[in-house]
Each structure stands twice: as C-alpha cells, then as structure tokens.
Amino acid sequence: MTIRYKYKFIRGILLKVLFPLYMLVGAFVPSKKESLQASIIRMNNFLIERAQLNTRKLLLLMPHCLQVDKCEIRITTDVHNCKGCGRCEIKDLVRICDEYRLELHIATGGNLARRVVSDVRPEAIIAVACERDLSSGIVDVYPMPVYGVSNERPFGPCLNTKVDISKVEDAIAMLTGNNGAQDSKDVSSG
Ligand code: SF4
Numbered sequence: 001m002t003i004r005y006k007y008k009f010i011r012g013i014l015l016k017v018l019f020p021l022y023m024l025v026g027a028f029v030p031s032k033k034e035s036l037q038a039s040i041i042r043m044n045n046f047l048i049e050r051a052q053l054n055t056r057k058l059l060l061l062m063p064h065c066l067q068v069d070k071c072e073i074r075i076t077t078d079v080h081n082c083k084g085c086g087r088c089e090i091k092d093l094v095r096i097c098d099e100y101r102l103e104l105h106i107a108t109g110g111n112l113a114r115r116v117v118s119d120v121r122p123e124a125i126i127a128v129a130c131e132r133d134l135s136s137g138i139v140d141v142y143p144m145p146v147y148g149v150s151n152e153r154p155f156g157p158c159l160n161t162k163v164d165i166s167k168v169e170d171a172i173a174m175l176t177g178n179n180g181a182q183d184s185k186d187v188s189s190g
Helices: 002-026 030-050 092-102 110-120 130-143 165-175 180-189
Strands: 057-062 103-107 124-129 144-149
Touching: 002 030, 002 130, 030 130, 030 144, 057 092, 057 110, 057 165, 092 103, 092 165, 103 110, 110 130, 124 130, 124 165, 130 144, 144 165
Parallel strands: 057 103, 057 124, 124 144
Antiparallel strands: none
C-alpha cells in the first residue's frame, strides 16, 4: 500500500467511523460539538499533510460570508468581479488564485459547493468555513482530500467572517509540494 493510500484509508476510518461517533456524543453534549468537529478537522488535516499529495489541480472553496455584507458585487458567479477594494479578504484570495493559477470559487451552500467540486474535478481542495460546515463537507466528499481552514467570526456566524490568509497560503504550499506557483503555471502553460 502506497503512503497516499495508507493515509486515505486512515482518513476513511476517521471520517466514516469516528466522525459519526463524535457527532453522537455532540448530540448529548451540545457544548462540546464544535470542539469535537474542530478535532476531526485537525486530524483530517494532519493525515492530508502526511500523505504528501503534490497536488497539481487545487480548488479553493470559500464561503460567501467572507464577502463584506455592504458589498453588492456578485462574486459567486465569478470571483474576478471583485474590485479589490480591500474591505474583505476576497481581494487577497483573488490575488493568490491568480498568482498560483488555482481555481477559486465562492459557495453559498452545500449544494453549490458539491456542484463546483463535480464541475472542477480537482485533485484536492482547501476549504474555508465554520467547523460545522467544514467537518460535514470534508466527510461528504471523501475520498477527495479536503484541507480545512476554520474561519474567524468576529460578528458571529455567517456575517462578515474572516480567514487567516497565511494559513491558506501555507496549505497551498503544503498541498502542492511547496512549489504551488511553479507547478500550477506549468500545468496552465502545458
Ligand atoms: S474586496 Fe472585493 S468582494 Fe470584498 S468588498 Fe471589496 S470589492 Fe467587494
């Protein structure tokens, strides 16, 4: 069994066996649910890191609540509609996506996210969302590797959320074998 399959198998146990058990515990102890989801995301990310994927087709999947609520530009159909004003982190994400030649999509919900995944057919995904959506999304699309980055919610859930851009860039470097820009450029020019 190659290292990639070994970690895929272990992730399967984590997501299809341990996750439902954790959620069963969470149903009885709701105050613990978010920390249980966060620990599943951490273990999933650890296993993805160990699998050394060297991905060449990476999808960045972002939640719509990252866009500041005062902005009326429609970015769900095309992120490049963003005017780059800097009021929210969509500006930095568009820059990263252009720099590394990656697919960047904004999803307004689980159905749209699933459709994007089936349209783009990436080798791996970096997803940003709350712990609940991230953990269920990671489980949904298994065996597709999804590296989860939790969003920050200074105004509460689903409103003007934020993401640590350096965490997204670190995940890109890790998933592309620390050579994301060059590899992706090679793919697009090849
Ligand atoms: S950075 Fe883009 S998406 Fe965010 S508020 Fe400005 S124009 Fe709108």
